[in-house]
Amino acid sequence: MGYLSLTISIQLALAHPNDISERATLSPVSVVSTRNLTGDLKLNTEELINKTVDKFGGNGSCPPEIAIYIHSFNRDESEAGEEFNRIQSSLNYNNFIIPLIGFSWDSKTDPNITKSWQEAKINAENNGPKLANFTMGLKEECQNTDIRLIAHSLGAAVIDSTLVRLDNNSNWNSKIASVHLIGAAINNQLIAKNTPFGNAIENVVDKFYNLYNPKDDGLEVNQLIENHDPLGLVGAAKGTAPLNYNDTNVAYEIPPFSDADGDGNVEECFEKNNSVLSRGDNHCGYIGFRQPFAGSLIDDGAMNVVVRDWIKS
Numbered sequence: 177m178g179y180l181s182l183t184i185s186i187q188l189a190l191a192h193p194n195d196i197s198e199r200a201t202l203s204p205v206s207v208v209s210t211r212n213l214t215g216d217l218k219l220n221t222e223e224l225i226n227k228t229v230d231k232f233g234g235n236g237s238c239p240p241e242i243a244i245y246i247h248s249f250n251r252d253e254s255e256a257g258e259e260f261n262r263i264q265s266s267l268n269y270n271n272f273i274i275p276l277i278g279f280s281w282d283s284k285t286d287p288n289i290t291k292s293w294q295e296a297k298i299n300a301e302n303n304g305p306k307l308a309n310f311t312m313g314l315k316e317e318c319q320n321t322d323i324r325l326i327a328h329s330l331g332a333a334v335i336d337s338t339l340v341r342l343d344n345n346s347n348w349n350s351k352i353a354s355v356h357l358i359g360a361a362i363n364n365q366l367i368a369k370n371t372p373f374g375n376a377i378e379n380v381v382d383k384f385y386n387l388y389n390p391k392d393d394g395l396e397v398n399q400l401i402e403n404h405d406p407l408g409l410v411g412a413a414k415g416t417a418p419l420n421y422n423d424t425n426v427a428y429e430i431p432p433f434s435d436a437d438g439d440g441n442v443e444e445c446f447e448k449n450n451s452v453l454s455r456g457d458n459h460c461g462y463i464g465f466r467q468p469f470a471g472s473l474i475d476d477g478a479m480n481v482v483v484r485d486w487i488k489s
Contacts, residue, residue: 205264206231208244209280210306211253224310225317232275238318241353243267244277246307248329248460249296249361250289256280258437259463263326266464266479272486274324279307283330293401300330304337311342315350322353326482328462329394332360332407339376354383354489356482358426358462360408361398367407368416378418383489386411387426387462387478394459422485427456429478431465434458436477438466 206228232239245263247256260278267274281303286292311323327335335355342348355377366373367386377384388411389395395409405413411423432454435441465475 205260205276205278207257207260207278207280208310209253210303211280211282222313222317225313228277228314229317233318238321239275240320241322241324242275242277242314242318243324243326244279244307244311245463246279246281246325246327246331246334248283248331248359250284250292252284253280255284255437259328262437262466262473263463263479265473266476267483269464269473269476270480270483272483279303279331279334281334296330297333300333301337303334304339305341307334307338308341308345311338311352312345312348319350324354324356324486325352326356326358327360328358329361329408329459332357332362336362336366336373336376339380340372342380343372343376348380352381354385354486355381356385356387356485357408358387358478358482359389359392359395359459360386360406361395362407363402363404364407364410364412365404365416367412367418367421369418374418377421381420383485384418384421385482385485386421386423387481388423389427389430389456389462390425391427391430391454391456392459393457424481424485426462426478426481429481430456430458430461431475432457433461433465433475435468436460436463436465438468438471440469 208224229238232242245260247259251259256278260276264276267276282299283296284292285295285299315321315323325335325338335357339352339355365371367377368374386407388408390409392409395406398406399409411425412421417423436458437460461475462478464473464477464479466472467474
């Protein structure tokens with residue numbers, strides 16, 4: 177294998193109280209981070225993959241499936257860890273135990289939110305090749321393991337870049353078992369047939385799911401700022417999507433709570449500007465909701481839909 181500029185920490189994501197801990201054993205989770213890289217940092221890909229396999233399979237054996245979650249815009253390392261733990265909890269709430277990799281990327285770069293957004297879009301594109309290389313190494317080591325990707329918000333741009341890179345790599349001859357975009361903050365025209373992303377969806381992925389939400393307050397802001405129709409707000413334009421692409425409206429899965437991570441800060445998901453009034457309003461609730469200031473999971477967001485799709489496929 178080649179070399180990959182990544183750091184990896186095999187660990188539980190940040191510890192949070194979990195009200196389902198007695199009901200189900202939490203799935204194993206590790207974090208692959210591309211934050212704070214320097215030009216001199218090069219880690220052996222084979223070593224990274226071996227650590228992941230040992231964590232998830234044990235004794236060099238590979239698990240039947242692995243999920244990789246790519247977090248959203250404006251998340252520092254700690255906030256990304258909270259998301260990894262919350263999605264892990266929501267999957268377990270649905271009695272679906274799957275090894276989970278949290279892909280932690282530099283999506284929060286500046287106190288100025290406008291500057292940070294512009295830089296994060298560039299970082300998302302640049303992280304695609306890194307995730308593609310990691311995915312290739314993982315699939316090479318674990319040929320019979322199904323790899324499932326999930327991305328929230330601007331994490332969808334990381335998926336775009338990743339799949340296009342895989343599609344253009346002659347050494348990639350496998351398929352991603354499934355991709356779920358949830359609240360995708362990218363232009364819905366990007367997935368059209370005969371575009372780089374559209375072609376990659378057809379060539380690289382077995383099942384591609386877009387969970388969209390026409391009530392998403394954060395994506396309504398994105399629509400105004402970017403002057404396009406976000407894929408996570410409106411879905412694909414009629415007749416434009418690849419054959420293996422599926423749209424599902426999940427507005428009804430997002431309860432009318434303002435604070436998805438339960439930390440008391442309602443500015444992080446646009447609730448300061450647009451109060452949560454009805455189901456679907458919250459941009460950060462797709463992966464679940466915590467009890468305010470307690471940390472325990474009180475709702476699984478749209479993760480039951482993700483699990484249902486996995487079971488069907």
